Amino acid sequence: xxxENLSDPSAGLLRGMLFxxxxxxxxxxxxxDVGRCFxxxxxxxxxxxxxxxxxxxxxxPKEGSAKEAEPATKPNWTEAWAIAKYDMRLSDAEWxxxxxxxxxxxQEVRLAQLRREELLVGILAAQTQNFSACHPDKAVSAEAFMxxxxxxRPDEVDASDACDEVGAQIISQLAKLKG
Amino acid sequence: xxxxxxxxxxLVKPVKDEQPIVVFTLKGDAQEYRLExxxxxxxxxxxxxxxxxxxxxxxAGEPSFTEARALLYALLKKAHPLVLATEAGALLTNYPVVLxxxxxxxxxxxxxxxxxEPPVAPPMPNTSPIVEPIPxx
Numbered sequence: 567x568x569x570e571n572l573s574d575p576s577a578g579l580l581r582g583m584l585f586x587x588x589x590x591x592x593x594x595x596x597x598x599d600v601g602r603c604f605x606x607x608x609x610x611x612x613x614x615x616x617x618x619x620x621x622x623x624x625x626x627p628k629e630g631s632a633k634e635a636e637p638a639t640k641p642n643w644t645e646a647w648a649i650a651k652y653d654m655r656l657s658d659a660e661w662x663x664x665x666x667x668x669x670x671x672x673q674e675v676r677l678a679q680l681r682r683e684e685l686l687v688g689i690l691a692a693q694t695q696n697f698s699a700c701h702p703d704k705a706v707s708a709e710a711f712m713x714x715x716x717x718x719r720p721d722e723v724d725a726s727d728a729c730d731e732v733g734a735q736i737i738s739q740l741a742k743l744k745g
Numbered sequence: 746x747x748x749x750x751x752x753x754x755x756l757v758k759p760v761k762d763e764q765p766i767v768v769f770t771l772k773g774d775a776q777e778y779r780l781e782x783x784x785x786x787x788x789x790x791x792x793x794x795x796x797x798x799x800x801x802x803x804x805a806g807e808p809s810f811t812e813a814r815a816l817l818y819a820l821l822k823k824a825h826p827l828v829l830a831t832e833a834g835a836l837l838t839n840y841p842v843v844l845x846x847x848x849x850x851x852x853x854x855x856x857x858x859x860x861x862e863p864p865v866a867p868p869m870p871n872t873s874p875i876v877e878p879i880p881x882x
Contacts, residue, residue: 577797577799578788606782607854613799
């Protein structure tokens with residue numbers, strides 16, 4: 567059942583999902599009881615409701631371009647369990663009680679915390695490097711030391727590209743003056 | 746047991762809270778086949794045949810033979826629990842009669858559902874916090 571296509575659910579999959587949802591909600595009904603509710607006319611409504619509930623339990627699509635927002639490889643069940651266990655310190659029961667949306671929200675908070683810590687360490691490292699005896703010609707930003715970079719805003723222009731463009735304009739103006 | 750001398754389809758009108766049943770017999774066959782719609786049997790038939798019956802029940806397009814066999818198997822299963830999918834497939838040899846019987850049952854179920862009273866949802870427990878008005882000072 568887990569390998570079935572949720573965009574095109576079978577009656578069996580709908581029965582299983584509805585039973586699971588009702589079971590978690592505390593309804594004392596069996597799978598057969600749920601199946602008995604499946605009348606010819608109710609099937610489309612059941613399909614719509616179960617699909618809506620499933621989508622509502624999923625995490626929201628991330629902002630920004632799809633390529634940037636989506637991780638290169640999505641974690642499988644074992645990897646998600648490992649993240650929950652090791653990174654989030656969740657018990658098995660806590661993890662299994664969560665919807666993917668809740669789990670995703672926790673991951674976002676954890677990522678924000680990680681970025682904050684990395685930025686603080688990055689500020690220290692950047693200050694040390696920029697004011698050292700062998701400081702670089704171009705100042706290093708604190709973000710350069712971050713493992714989890716801040717996402718780019720859609721209106722944000724790459725600073726180095728902008729500098730190159732301005733530099734090229736100045737050089738061309740100077741060339742004209744010399745001429 | 747006497748062999749039926751003709752194909753026949755009969756609708757058994759339901760009494761209160763019962764599903765309609767269609768009974769059909771095939772020429773040269775002594776068995777009487779009863780078709781009844783049951784959600785659990787639809788689900789079990791999907792598992793047994795690997796066929797998604799939701800398209801067929803949604804009325805999307807003409808059914809393939811595989812889908813027709815799976816649906817017939819599901820409809821037979823309640824009255825004939827020991828029936829096999831291959832036996833349902835064998836009945837499709839006489840498919841005009843069998844499909845007519847299925848169509849009659851579906852039509853009856855549709856009308857039955859149309860006439861049914863809408864279910865009344867049980868009252869939900871009041872989970873909203875009690876807000877008391879703040880006295881003016």
